[in-house]
Amino acid sequence: MVRYGDPLELTVGDRTVRVTSPDKTFFPARGWTKRDVAEYYLAVGDGAARALRDRPTTLERFPDGVDGESFFQKRAPRNLPEWIPTAEITFPSGRTAQEVCPRDAAAVVWAANLGTLTFHPWPVRRDAPDHPDEMRIDLDPQPGTGFADAARVALSLREVLADFGLTGRPKTSGGRGLHVFVPIVAAWSFVEVRRAVITVGRELERREPGRVTTSWWKEERGERVFVDFNQMARDRTMASAYSVRPHPHAQVSAPLRWEEVADVSPADFDIMTMRERFASVGDVHAGTGEEPGRLEQVLEQADRDVRDRGLGDLPYPPDHPKMAGEPKRVQPSRAKDA
Structure with missing residues (x-):
């Protein structure tokens, strides 16, 4: 069995979160490890938690790093700590699931230990799962x-x-x-x-x-x-602010001030530069648009x-049930040929 270093214990607020295999390489192009990802989420934990707080969240997991297999975990893991709440969400099919609802930085780092790079929160809170906020x-x-x-x-x-x-x-x-x-x-x-x-x-x-x-x-x-x-x-999500993306250079979803939008590039923000930015300016979305x-x-x-x-409705995604007032889901060239 390959060993990737002794487990690491990180203090996150008033909790201790265990990180296993901390020396496993997660981003080969940069030489960055699972430890680097966990410590990134520790550094930006307050901002990441603000973006996720009380939102049902799908975890996009890469247990062996960006070059390994990945999967979306929509249902809460069986080993979920009792201090991380869940919420029941309803898929377009009518089926339901209990999803993780991170509330603090410790929950974010705990998910990072599972190989979670990207967090995909629903646009709702756990107390009103059918009404986006x-x-x-x-x-x-x-x-x-x-x-x-x-x-x-x-x-x-x-x-x-x-x-x-x-x-x-x-x-x-x-x-x-x-x-x-x-x-x-x-x-x-x-x-x-x-x-x-x-x-x-x-x-x-x-x-x-x-x-x-x-x-x-x-x-x-x-x-x-x-x-x-x-x-x-429904059931479509976007990466949360501060989420690490499965990009070879470990780019992250970076919150911006409006005056920065015209002058930045996605490559400006990775798990190292964002740590520095957060230490310097904090969470630029905190307190904005509240x-x-x-x-x-x-x-x-x-x-x-x-x-x-x-101008009426537009087509839904293919996996959604047919919706009232929705036009035909046939691309124009095929409809014209028919």
Whole structure:
């Protein structure tokens, strides 16, 4: 049996968390180990915990590092400590599961010991699992575009949100894209919040027609930034702030100030540079946008889009049941051929 060093005990707040095989290489391209990942999450623990607190969370685990096999753990592990709560979530199929709900930095480091690199929290809290309290907007650069294009679009998105009385928090996805999370009152369903994202995306598309698309079908997107509205569908999640991404260079999803968006690159933020940044400036999203917004204005615009422009719903992901008012899930070229 291969040994990867003696277990390591980390003090996280008032708890001690055991890290096994700390010397196992997790990022061969950088020579970084499981210890480096655990100590990263210890260093940014307060920020990571804020992003996850009381949210049902899927763990994306890489027990042997980024070059090994990985899997998404949606159900709480059997060895879950009693001090980490869970919540029951309902999948689109109607099945349910108990998911981990991290509440503090110790829970984050505990999950890191399981080989968790990326945390995928639902946009809900454990006490209201069917009512999102975050409207999440994913700006996904299509082939021929990149992060700089997403950054320009994000600044236009900020203006669109402001016109609807909303405030968003930007962060890198850890890859080529940008995420903007908008705190909202937990008064609407997944269907309604997804509809709001579509409406915001369409308004952004009207203002930036050469740069933005809401077309679900790839053949229609062109070299534009796609507003991936289906990331707001039930059981769709995005990487949380501070999550490590399965990138050879251990890039992380970095919270940003709006004034930084135009000047940064995803490569600026990895498990070492983010530790330094956090020690210097702390969690830049802490205390921002704490007053949750409301969606009445956006949903009124959605009604106008239907009435005045004939713009209804858009296709759901393939694994979702057929939804009321949803158009056919057939890509345009195949429908035309038929």
